[in-house]
Each structure stands twice: as C-alpha cells, then as structure tokens.
C-alpha cells in the first residue's frame with residue numbers, strides 16, 4: 506500500500522471477501538484516481554457491490570485492505586466529507602420530505618445546513634423539496650440518493666449501478682453529472698454491468714469477474730485493443746477467392762457458413778481483386794466489432810450463471826486474460 510496517497514484516491518490491496526465457501530472478492534488490488542470517471546465493470550455477481558461496501562466500511566474484508574486518502578473508512582473524521590456514495594438499496598425514510606431527509610443527514614454528519622439547498626438545486630429537486638419521498642418516482646429517488654452523496658462536498662463519489670431502471674433522460678443526466686464531477690477534479694467510481702454505458706462515461710476501466718481483476722486500463726486502450734474491424738466476404742467460388750487473396754498477401758479466415766473474414770479495412774482491394782479474376786461475390790461488407798462483444802469475451806469464462814445452461818460455473822482456475830487474442834479464432 507502506498508503511503509504517499511494523493512487526496513481523493515481509493516487504494517485496494519489484496520482485498521478479499523469470503524462468505525463461507527464463496528469467495529465474492531478475490532485478492533483485488535487497484536487504485537482509483539481523481540479527475541476522471543473510473544468504470545467498475547463486471548457481469549452480475551462479479552463482486553462489484555461487495556467491493557464497494559468494503560470501501561465504505563459496511564462489510565469487513567476477510568483479507569487485504571482498502572484505504573481512502575491513505576486511511577481506513579472508520580478512521581475518517583466526518584466520512585461524508587471524504588466520500589459520498591449511492592448504493593443500490595434505497596435507505597431513506599419514506600415519510601420524510603426530501604429536504605428533511607437531507608437535513609437529518611447533514612446534522613448528524615457535521616455538514617452545514619446551507620448544503621441541503623445547494624445539493625437539491627444540483628440534482629434538480631428544489632421544486633419537490635417539501636414533498637414526502639414515498640411518492641417519488643425511481644428517477645427522483647436516484648436524484649435524492651445522489652443529493653445525499655454530494656451533501657458533504659466530498660472529493661470522492663461512488664455510484665453502484667446508478668442508471669439501473671432509469672429512462673433515457675435520467676441516464677443522460679447521470680452521465681453528464683458524473684463527467685462534470687470528474688472535471689471538477691473529483692474521483693468518480695461507478696459500477697455497471699453494461700460496457701455500452703461505460704464506453705460513453707468512463708475514461709478508465711477496472712473489469713472484474715468472479716471477484717478477480719481481469720483488466721485495469723484506460724478506455725482508449727481498451728478500445729484500441731478490442732475494436733476489431735474486418736470485412737465479411739462470401740463467394741460461390743470460395744476456394745479460388747482464397748487463392749487470389751493469398752497470392753495478394755491478404756489473410757482470410759474461414760468463420761463458418763461459407764463466410765470469410767479479413768482483418769483490417771481492405772474491402773475495396775478485395776472487390777478489385779475479385780473483379781480482376783472474374784470471381785462472383787455474394788457479400789463484401791466491412792464490420793466493426795462492438796465493445797460490448799469485447800467485454801463479453803473478456804468475462805466469458807467468469808460469468809456465474811450462464812443463460813443457456815443455468816449451471817453454476819465451478820472452475821477454480823482464474824479466467825484467462827484475453828487482451829488482443831480475444832478475437833483470434835482457433
């Protein structure tokens with residue numbers, strides 16, 4: 506563990522959590538830094554919520570350590586002024602107004618009363634501040650949860666699956682808010698099981714599967730390594746086409762169903778070669794593999810419950826790192 510922690514850093518070192526035989530979080534070590542949105546990505550049951558609960562001192566690690574600005578959560582004086590969090594469960598009292606809910610939280614955490622109006626304004630709930638929260642929609646509830654996280658003006662914000670159940674407008678709002686919090690120099694750590702969502706929000710990615718670290722990388726690097734572009738080609742004269750491509754130094758791979766795949770953007774060249782040799786093409790289509798597919802590849806071996814079988818994955822082996830080779834075929 507680094508003892509020269511920068512303000513706003515979350516540092517995990519060998520963090521492990523067992524529930525009986527089940528290892529929910531397995532020897533996780535990584536650092537979350539300020540000024541960017543860090544996406545915490547993994548399939549359902551990967552251990553994201555358990556990790557976040559340990560960061561907040563709500564669960565105790567079986568082994569390892571997690572520090573906020575170099576300290577354990579319980580060592581922080583007025584912790585809401587260091588780290589604010591939105592966890593999945595809603596924990597407010599439905600009979601209170603939004604204003605009173607936040608006021609109670611402020612008063613019990615040494616936060617000035619003036620912050621209540623500020624955060625209600627930030628999340629767009631000023632007009633309903635005096636309404637009881639039990640009548641709130643899912644989106645309003647999320648906004649109130651985020652207001653509570655922002656109350657202590659913390660340098661670190663942590664959100665567990667914040668866009669779950671929200672409509673497109675709500676999703677857009679949360680995305681914009683997270684980016685603006687990071688632009689203010691704060692640390693923003695956000696979990697999701699959707700790569701497509703993270704691709705639009707996060708600058709850095711931490712990917713876990715079955716509690717283990719699979720990747721800790723910039724989004725730009727993830728895209729560069731995993732955005733495979735290739736050309737799909739089908740021809741009734743497949744063997745002759747393969748020979749022609751081979752002679753031209755173009756590598757084609759058979760991918761089943763009579764389809765050939767050629768890496769890189771060579772569609773024009775393939776079309777010209779086919780025309781020169783009077784070969785018929787039934788398909789010549791440039792393709793771009795999605796990041797969602799790349800994520801599925803990376804985590805494929807660590808998904809707990811497979812939809813097709815419903816069986817529990819019991820392999821004790823760590824999931825194979827598939828950077829770069831994730832796309833190669835046998």
Ligand SMILES: Nc1ncnc2c1ncn2[C@@H]1O[C@H](COP(=O)(O)OP(=O)(O)OP(=O)(O)O)[C@@H](O)[C@H]1O
Pocket residue numbers: 524527528529547548549550551552553554555556698809
């Ligand atoms: N209190 C508990 N007792 C026993 N097992 C638990 C407990 N909490 C979590 N688990 C198990 O630990 C594993 C990790 O769960 P966790 O909720 O942290 O995953 P997650 O990545 O947040 O998943 P999701 O995306 O579904 O919320 C799961 O197999 C879960 O069943």
